Amino acid sequence: MTAPLVAPLFDRVAIIGIGLIGSSLARVIRRDSPATHITACARRAETLEAVRRLKIADDTTDDAAAAVKNADLVVLATPLSAYAAIAAQIAPALKSGAIVTDVGSVKEAAIRDIAASLPKGVHFVPGHPVAGTEHSGPEAGFAEMFADRWCILTPPPDTDPAAVAKITALWRLARMKIVQMPAEHHDRVLAVTSHLPHLIAYTIVGTATELGQDLQSEVVAYSAGGFRDFTRIAASDPVMWRDIFLANSEAVLELLQRFSEDLTALQRAIRRGDGDTLHDWFTRTRAIRRSIIEAKQA
Numbered sequence: 001m002t003a004p005l006v007a008p009l010f011d012r013v014a015i016i017g018i019g020l021i022g023s024s025l026a027r028v029i030r031r032d033s034p035a036t037h038i039t040a041c042a043r044r045a046e047t048l049e050a051v052r053r054l055k056i057a058d059d060t061t062d063d064a065a066a067a068v069k070n071a072d073l074v075v076l077a078t079p080l081s082a083y084a085a086i087a088a089q090i091a092p093a094l095k096s097g098a099i100v101t102d103v104g105s106v107k108e109a110a111i112r113d114i115a116a117s118l119p120k121g122v123h124f125v126p127g128h129p130v131a132g133t134e135h136s137g138p139e140a141g142f143a144e145m146f147a148d149r150w151c152i153l154t155p156p157p158d159t160d161p162a163a164v165a166k167i168t169a170l171w172r173l174a175r176m177k178i179v180q181m182p183a184e185h186h187d188r189v190l191a192v193t194s195h196l197p198h199l200i201a202y203t204i205v206g207t208a209t210e211l212g213q214d215l216q217s218e219v220v221a222y223s224a225g226g227f228r229d230f231t232r233i234a235a236s237d238p239v240m241w242r243d244i245f246l247a248n249s250e251a252v253l254e255l256l257q258r259f260s261e262d263l264t265a266l267q268r269a270i271r272r273g274d275g276d277t278l279h280d281w282f283t284r285t286r287a288i289r290r291s292i293i294e295a296k297q298a
Helices: 020-032 045-054 064-068 080-093 107-117 161-173 183-209 213-221 225-234 238-247 249-272 275-294
Strands: 012-016 037-041 059-061 073-076 099-102 123-125 127-129 150-153 177-180
Touching (some): 012 020, 012 064, 020 037, 020 045, 037 064, 045 059, 064 080, 073 080, 080 099, 080 107, 080 238, 099 161, 107 123, 123 161, 127 161, 183 225, 183 238
Parallel strands (some): 150 177
Antiparallel strands (some): 127 150
């Protein structure tokens, strides 16, 4: 277990949005930096009540500007569509030298919607901890969720290196592996590894809901592993994923076009009884699974 720091990375942290990711990060800070004061901010009273019951923050508020007062670190863990409004709301209350980061899955949108509102002297380090489950809310969080997963940081070229180093140290506290890349590259990579798979899952499960009632009941009763995996992915937070697809539409649409072309080629092979094409395709894709297992990301 990671030993508590001699001195905390941050004296005061404000987490705006205390769902799965935000509450998991709060638990990490509670575990490994107990001297850090945590303020949790959320819109819903029941969410804040859950935070108090779980004792994962020192105080709670539904006022984002009040939450960030005197904070050394502000973490935006809300849906992407809320970023611009929250950044504008908190900007006047941020102290000089504060660091703002986020956990969103689309980094060009994060930079566009947050950075412009922040005052001079406040540092913005966009981040994306690539970890999670299909569950949501503060009860769903757990500190170990981040362990051995990747956190991608996408700081713009003029970002203060000391601020980047502190955010790197924060996610290392959560036992994550850290990598940096340009925001545009991140968004293209995540379109492949996360966004398109979620879109496919939502589509397949949605198709099942359009079947006749007798078929629907049998689909549920006899679900094989593949369909069960799709339903798990498709159970993810609909607000979050709505925002991701709208914010990363260019990369997702480009990839969706390529996927559609590949699907057409497989459809043609099946229709023509072309077993060689199918076998070659399935052999190549099997190798990807093996490489994921070897990278310990399975």
